């Protein structure tokens with residue numbers, strides 16, 4: 001049986017015109033994010049938090065630069081992923097190598113050493129470190145909850161640190177994965193490598209990506225192409241609208257969908273070359289408030305800022 005492929009799928013199959021995915025660049029992915037967080041902190045009402053997260057992202061950069069390898073997808077897993085069009089490094093249910101807790105410990109050690117970190121933040125980090133030593137199952141179950149986006153079991157204060165380690169772990173897996181082994185088509189709206197949600201999308205400038213919109217994975221840092229003016233959640237193209245803060249940066253908008261009532265932010269490099277998927281999303285909370293007032297829902301948390309599970313407030 002044949003079916004007509006929707007526009008986005010035709011484009012994503014046409015490798016000669018639009019690169020479908022970009023794997024993260026080890027030397028830049030976290031460094032650019034940390035730089036951007038510091039730049040945005042200068043004019044931000046949450047500048048202190050952005051600076052704390054800049055230390056976390058510096059620590060991610062250090063951790064990613066340490067050579068190490070973990071078991072990746074086996075040939076059976078890759079065959080099954082290709083047969084069913086599923087992400088081969090699927091985050092939920094993945095057998096995490098205990099080395100991810102070593103990465104988390106490195107991140108905590110690095111951030112705790114910084115002179116401008118508050119006692120409150122240090123207390124949270126010490127609590128995580130104690131649990132890693134004494135009852136790692138608590139940290140493992142928080143990791144499971146973050147990866148599966150459970151409504152329960154999210155400790156919002158600990159989440160950014162734990163997520164930071166998971167990001168380093170999956171970014172390493174994704175960088176080392178042979179992208180020719182990816183299934184040709186994977187489900188819309190999730191990362192083709194690890195199946196996680198995008199944090200935001202960026203309209204790129206330069207080279208083969210000029211004017212193209214790429215989503216950035218909230219976990220493995222892979223970028224994948226999504227046709228513009230398409231809801232990144234439900235793929236609707238008819239009821240998409242763009243919203244921005246009055247007097248705010250031209251480079252930052254929310255792409256909202258009247259079909260599923262959700263939004264995700266979109267950043268424009270042609271307006272500001274430095275925009276970065278995670279940092280700019282985190283620093284533009286005002287736009288989230290506006291979108292909430294307009295009746296649209298945010299699909300995903302920012303990897304560096306989580307909502308406490310409502311049952312545990």
Ligand SMILES: [Zn+2]
Nearest residue numbers: 191194217220
């Ligand atoms: Zn991913």
Ligand SMILES: [Zn+2]
Nearest residue numbers: 231234257260
């Ligand atoms: Zn939608």
